[in-house]
Amino acid sequence: MTYPLLRVEDLTIGFPYGTVVHGVSFDVHPGETMALVGESGCGKSITAFALMRLLPPGARIQGGHVIFDGVDLAAAAPHALRDIRGRSLSLILQEPMTSLNPVLPIGMQIAEVMRRHEGIGKAAARRRSVELLELVGVTDADRRYDDFPHHFSGGMRQRVMIAMAVACKPRLLIADEPTTALDVTIQAQVLELLDDLRRQLGMAVLLITHDLGVVAQWADRVTVMYAGRVVEQAPVRPFFATPQHPYARGLLDASVGHDGEAHYTTRRLNEIPGSIASAAGEAGCPFAPRCPDRIAACRRAPPVLTALGPDHNVACIVAAGTDHVAVDR
Template structure:
């Protein structure tokens, strides 16, 4: 069976920078792919490119975004608008800035349904109530007439999920869906997303910087740095023996539990420096921060190699590092 989504050599450019370089990955139906990395690694831009929502200052992406065999890069705005919300949906980072403050949440959910399914206002309202129940919002008949400011952050995020899954899309993109939520609400939201993924047989692209979240919810992981894929693996392989020095650094900087379920002793190990600008410098983009850097790293960007089945890594000098079991990672 062909993957539901195939991204091939996706490159996103702006007048003075190229923040995403030759990115490729695949997502199968019902699968959760996690894309992880620091702020500035190109994760959110990749998500926006999948939805054809890049800023106007960006040039048309090069490469291919194949969704069920159709290249989304080649679709015009009208064709993409027809697919957006119906076949592909997205949960944005901050629901308070994504929801319309002067429309009730019921009308915002109903708007999606009326555009794509051509149903009456009465039918759309009832469907909105049903969707609020689906995302576990209590007293849905009352909440449907409330405004975003009347809801908590967790409730607003659930409304965003209801809007996203209203038309039962085949692909759901979740861009940092638990940002600014406390740990308990994070777990509830992620559990809800996973339940909906199974019930609706959706593919999910989960954009996050939280390795604790990735360890619990992902079927496959892509690690990005400075707009490039530097490692790809199954979660067990990635967390038990990370190969790329950047992945190793991310794991070392993540809070972990000891065997007695207390936080480990000592300070976290940070990655020195900050992410490089996307200006097309020669050599490995992680070289200035890499503890294993060599002279050869300054000559060219390392190509992706296949060191083991179901694994890709962009570093010729890396050695696997034994890490803690990923079940011990703590979600931020």
């Protein structure tokens, strides 16, 4: 049994107006790709920023632990975080044009990471940066080292972001919707590149997405979030074969080609009625107002994450029944 590289335990995040992430727990094991899935507004991205301690103004971690390689990042000192971020733990953001510095050549931005964390000289950093650009598929890399972000297409800018993220061979890469602004062809190329790098560098990937086709093809395990809570966790095959939470089933019913095959289905796509609940909202199960399986007990208290089988957990009193036990973190 391998121990998790990252263990998130009861992570709770709030703003002055209320709590938006409630007791989120999940593990990421060495070398795997774990997908964090859900609608926009469910708390995926802010959870990722909390792992890096890069929360927006006003937000703070209210409780829980983020254990990365034996260090609790939620309580780590700022100088310790600076040594970890960019070296053993890296982040790829959604929109590379707003993440890259528009007034610096892209090569300098890649080299800066290595000079900060590895202490190498300017010439060595340039050589390594060119090698990284070649690794991620940027042609004529030695010349393009001196180009600025606006000289690159969206797909090429995302490749530059990936080169920066893997420059120091991190143990865990957090990819927050890394293909959102890209067309389908470029999206596939970027995801294939990430998977190749994962194998070459032996790193784990936390992939944050709402695209179940991406999850089916590239992830090993899935954690589904709704309204700031984890509602289901499972390996990919059991998840797509027999999703247990009504929200997870709704996501699959509303998606095209969620089986990971390269075709479009002719079945009718069913929408989930209503809109996503506020993460700072009412008592009870947050999905209850939209749930076709709800019972009176669903309105009383949020369900706890319950083990249905090996590595398959669900937060639903109807799906769990009475024969299962709460997950002990």
